[in-house]
Amino acid sequence: MNKKQRERYRKGLLEKREDLLTLVQAARTSEKEGGDEDAPDLGDRALSTMSRDLSYQLTVGERDLLRRVDAALDRMDANEYGICVACGKKVQIGRLDAVPWARHCIECQELQDQGEI
Numbered sequence: 666m667n668k669k670q671r672e673r674y675r676k677g678l679l680e681k682r683e684d685l686l687t688l689v690q691a692a693r694t695s696e697k698e699g700g701d702e703d704a705p706d707l708g709d710r711a712l713s714t715m716s717r718d719l720s721y722q723l724t725v726g727e728r729d730l731l732r733r734v735d736a737a738l739d740r741m742d743a744n745e746y747g748i749c750v751a752c753g754k755k756v757q758i759g760r761l762d763a764v765p766w767a768r769h770c771i772e773c774q775e776l777q778d779q780g781e782i
């Protein structure tokens with residue numbers, strides 16, 4: 666991977682990070698704003714609980730993704746970006762284009778999905 670490619674992935678990762686932080690921030694704000702006391706009837710109360718649960722789930726998922734993005738940026742700083750953490754071979758460019766924070770090459774990811782590694 667040349668420097669230009671790496672910088673392109675870094676930019677993509679930083680943009681993703683920015684998106685995620687905005688989402689996490691928005692979810693936190695809506696959690697604070699929630700309050701069942703003001704709901705005039707049961708229907709509204711049920712709805713507000715449901716949407717709060719949903720935003721909580723999204724936040725957990727997005728935070729997990731944020732950790733992966735951060736880890737990818739760390740690997741980039743350590744000059745290990747694009748190298749499979751399991752087998753040490755290069756992660757396919759097509760895979761990095763699809764999943765810039767990928768830690769495994771396609772083969773190792775399949776093994777991991779099957780619980781082999």
Ligand SMILES: [Zn+2]
Binds near residue numbers: 750754770772773
């Ligand atoms: Zn691998």
